[in-house]
Amino acid sequence: MKTKVIIFFIILNFNVVNAITFSVDSNKILKNLRCLICQGQSVADSNSEFAQTIKIVVKDQINDGKSEKEIYDFLIEKYGEWIVYKPPLNKVNFVLWIFPYLALISGGVIIFLFLKKRDNH
Amino acid sequence: MLSDIGNTLLIINILLGISIIYFSFQNLKSNEILISEKIYHICLFQSTFIIICFLTLITAFIVSDFSIINVYQNSHSLKPFFYKVSGTWGNHEGSLLLWVIILTIFSFLFLLYNKHHQKNYRIYSLIIQNILILGFLFFLLFNSNPFSKVLPIPKEGLGLNPILQDPALAIHPPLLYIGFVGSSIYFSAAIGSLLTNYSGKLFARSIKNWVLISWSFQTLGILAGSVWAYYELGWGGFWFWDPVENASLLPWFAMSALLHSLIVLEKRNLLYFWVIILCLLTFILSVTGTFLVRSGILNSVHTFANDPSRGIYILIFLSLMIFASVLLFFNKFKETNYNLNSNSKETFILINNWFMIFYLITVLLGTVYPIFTEVLTDHKVSVGPPFYNTVIIPIVILFLLFMSVGPQTQWIKNKFYNINLLLKILMGSILINFSIIYLFKGYSLLSNFIVISAVFLVISSLIDLYKSFNKLKKDSPRILSHLAFGFLILFIGLNYNFSLEKDFNLKLGEKKSFENYSIEFKDIRLQDFENYKAVIGEFKINNFKKNLDQSLYPEIRIYENPSTITYEASIRSGILKDYYITMSNIDRSDYYNIKFQKKPFMIWIWISVIFISLGGFLRLYQNAKKNY
Amino acid sequence: MQKKIIKLSIILLIIFIIGVFFIGLNKNSIYDTKNLVGQKITKIELEHFSDNRIITAGDLRKNNFTLINFWASWCGPCRAEHPILLKLNEEKNLELLGVNFKDKKNNALEFLKDLGDPYDDLARDELGKHSINFGIYGIPESILINKDLVIIKKFIGPISKNDYNYIKNIVRQ
Structure with a gap:
């Protein structure tokens, strides 16, 4: 009986989870990018000239339908792996x-x- | 003048250190049963002189004696009194002096409070500790002298980096240093123990309080650092997996592992060599962290003025330490028979150690990996939060589950499990997780597991707590720390999932609306303060649903000595959530970049950490009461 | 025997780690994008500064060598490199493409009127978006590319006398 109840709860739990769809989150991407001209700050946390530009470009690429990985790859190609906080x-x-x-x-x-x-x- | 006094005191301290080592060897050769009074006296002098030496440096900062290069570079006569004092240890040289003080005082206290332990063991520990003291004193005197003079004497100092002028950061180094410099004493004791074969339960008893002290302070030190990062660095996070933060976390993992396995050594006389490894590792990691941070080998948020000669010195010192301890360990290591049952408290403590070492390896590898890729392949990589989150977080779930079950078991062999109870708790946790999702909003699968396992730990610790009140179980410090740890993970999980973050540009008078909030840029004004000018913005936050109506005042501060611009967050802390606004100007535009954040349960994250360390202090208090 | 191997490998590991730290200490570790040389720039779509034309990769293929220079009137070091750019303009094999970065049109024009106009072609990057395509992270920065649009060299910061000689040597070969 008890195991049944537990299984019921677990299924219930995951149903709720599955109901949420995840879209590409610009903030998440920006947090994973290093602001190259700052001291150990992410692009999301910085307001430097460079960070502002990257923010615009990333938002543009999301609107163009690019995936998270494509955006990282694009930036790595241009700036090297130093720019991403998650090494590929x-x-x-x-x-x-x-x-x-x-x-x-x-x-x-x-x-x-x-x-x-x-x-x- | 003050510079000469300081230098003289440093030299006296070197002489005292040498004489302690000399008399200690004399004492070893003689057949005296006790440690001679002479040694106690010299140790007392040593501690007194180093404290006076530090007070001299503080005085130099207070009276702004710019003939000392360190004061000139890090202070300014117009700086508030409090920051003049805290500026003493806010720089490399001063903090190194603080480092030596802690080495010295711990050396004296360890000698004093272990009178009932074997003489030779104590003497050897004292000798090793004094070798460490001498190593750092030489470094201080010849490479990083806080008392060096500058000629001609400047009229005014350069000032302390304003980002460091902050109460949390003022107490951060002393707390952290008591933690990881304090770990030196059980490094010395471990070597002393290997040399004299003073092992087992007695050894565990002689160091356990020192481990507790360093662990509790290290916890508080890490807390002070992240509180500072939260409101000073201006991005609203409290942990960035920055090399400097990692450097403080690495010894903490080792200490936590040691704290647990030491119980096994004390109660069951097992794991002696493992405990020794952890003792040695903790201090080695502390010095490694210092090397990584101070040598400038890594890129970090925190800039200490870097100087490669420092790096070389610390690296040589570190290598000597590592080789000496590894060789000695290999020499003394014997395979011992272990008496472990798979279902016992010992095993669960080993499991704790297993996870701690995993975290330690992950963080250490992530921190030093960029150095390796650069040296070996000329490739520059960044290892940041997403790496650590990806690797560590899933494993935390398992860890929490073991942490909930472990303390329920008994020593030697566990007789029964209350499976029924565990299942009930698990069901309760799932139910709570489900209601959070149902009432508020859903989150990722991983977060589900985190919340469930954290709640699982919280509930089982609460049941323990209830039992301990009834049966007067002596385990309340443990329960307190574990409970607080469960809450910590829970609040971090909820904070992560329920934070709201908005980044936008506003002009004066404009208004921005999203979700239930609207933010209005009401006013901006310029104001003069004692040592800076500030551009202060006024922002009105409205929440339509909850009738919230508050104003926040973020600042852009312009400091002149040294000339720096800082962005001060304005934070409205509440029991359930913090509101957080930072503002920064955009070059060549009337717009200001505004970052608005809603951060739930921030206060509870801080409180949880305080309670984790409180558990350590409580245990210390219990131990002290037992002994007298 | 087995134990000896374990001990030995632990010691070798420690020596290796310390050795790496030691070399790392002496290595200059300031980031730049100079090692991205050899890449081909594929997508080029720059708005022309004054008319509605779009400058594309095809336009640059016509030149033997192109120096793409990112500048702005508000950027101090750009003033410093300007005389050298004027001199480079005299090179026959080299075309200069200026990209005016996050600037106001009037200010840019005034800047060129005061100091002279070295550019064979001038583009405009008002929001800075296109700079990312070229791997720019601060101005002034210049990129020397050949006919095949392959990056020969990146110049970070103002172009110096040495850089001038380097470029001259390459384009005259």
Whole structure:
């Protein structure tokens, strides 16, 4: 009975979630872009000449129907990977994206082995 | 004059440090059972002199003695008194002196408060700590001397960067330093313990309060930093995963892991070598953080004036520390038999450590990765918030679930689980999450899980709290910190999902409407203050639905010493939400760029962090009461 | 044996990390877009400054070399490089395309009247949108491209005497 109730709630929960559609969010994109002429600020947080220009361009591209990824790719092509706060997954950034999960898994394995050794004794 | 006094005191301190090491070795050779009175006295002198030395520097700042280059560069005679004082540690040299003070005082107190522990262990810890002190004193004296003179003597100082003239930032360094410089004492103790084989429960007992102190202060220090970022940097966020912020977070992860595994060592005499690793790691990470921040190797919001020779010195010091400790550790490491049951408190504490190390590795890797790509491939990359959010947040969900279940288990072997109760709590959490969505608005799947797991932790901690009131369980500090952590994640999750942010341009007299809000640019005026001029805007915020009618006054400040422009946010804090406005001028136009934000539960994020650290202080109080 | 390997690899890892830090310390790490040389500029659509014409990639293909210069009347360093631009105008193989950046028309005209007009063609980028297409992040910035619209060099900040000689050498070859 109880499990049924839980399953019911979970399904209810996700139905609500699925009902929301997500559009391309300009603010999210702007927050993921580095303001190249500022000290460690995102484009969204800056009001510099450069940031103002990027804001206009990003909004234009969204209106043109470009996807988030296309916008990032366009800017990376023009300014290099330095401009995005989320490094794209490629040869250079491979270690950055993979290593944390590797560490997580190996940590789990170490703990597991630890306990197993004990159970055998 | 003050410069000479300061320099003399620094030299005296070096001599005292050397003599402590000398007498300590003498004491080791002799067969005395006690540490000689002489050593206590020298340590007392050492602490006293370094404090006087610091007071000398503060005095120099107060009286604006511009013959000292550090005062000249970082102070101004017209600066308010409070910021003259806080300016002392608002710069590289002064903060390094603060660093040495904490090393020294902790050294003395550790010696004083561990009288019932083995002599040799204490002596070795003292020697190591004094080697650290000497290392930093030499750095201070020969590379970053806060008492260096300037000739000819300037009439006026250059002034402190106005962005640093802020109460939260004034207390930020001392809090943070007690945290991560304080961790030096268990670095020294760990080495002392390896050298003397003083291990196990007794070792755990001798350092646990020091871990608690540093952890609690580190938590508060991080809080002060993010409060400052929230209202000073003007973008309304409180955490940007900036290298400087990460540098303070890395030792915190290590400390939190240590805090937990130390309990296992104390209660069950297990995990000794793991505890040692964490002790060493915490301080090594603190120094690494300092290296990354001070050497200018990374790009960051916070600019310390950079000087490569500093970087080299800290890097050499850091490498010596790392190699010495790694080699010693390899030398002493023995495989030990562990007695762990998969279903026990020990295991859950290991799981805590597992996650802490995962966070630590992720943040460390993200922070230093740009250095590696640049050196190895000549590629410049930025690792910012989206990386950390993507990697860390999903794992937080698991962490919270373990955190809720773990404390319910018993030592050695857990006999039963109250599965029924856990299921009920889970159902309650889902229900609460569902009602939030139903009543307000929906959010992403990931946020759903975050909210559910955070509520799960909050409810189970609340049940614990209820039990502890009835049974007088001694675990209330733990419950308090865990409860507050659950609330922290919950409020951050809600804050993230329910924030409203609008960016637009307005002219004087114009009005902008969106959703239920309208914002009117009512007025703008120029006003003179003690050390700056300000352009102050008046904005009227209306909410049609709730009859809200408030005015906010963001400022553009023009400082002259040094000449800087800052944008001051105007924030109306409330119990449920903050309203936040910043305004900045647009060049060659009558328009002003306005950023309006509604940030729910901001206060509760701060309060949660305060309670997390309060748990640490409460435990400290309990421990102190037990001992006397 | 196995333990020795683990120990050794840990030590090597530490040496590697410290080594990288050490090299990193001595590396100049100021960002610029100079390493984006060799790219081809594909989409060019610039409004002409005075008439309704659109300057396109096709127009630039006609030139052997083009120096695209982003400037504005409100920009101080642009004044400094102006004499050098005037001198570059004398080069036969090189056409100068000026892009007036976020400027008022009258101010720009006055600027050119006072200091001389070095540009063979002048475009206008009122909102700065087009500058992004060229990877500009602050003015003055200039881009030297060849017939195939491939970037030969980027000049960030005002063009110096050295830059002048460099450009001269390239276009005369």
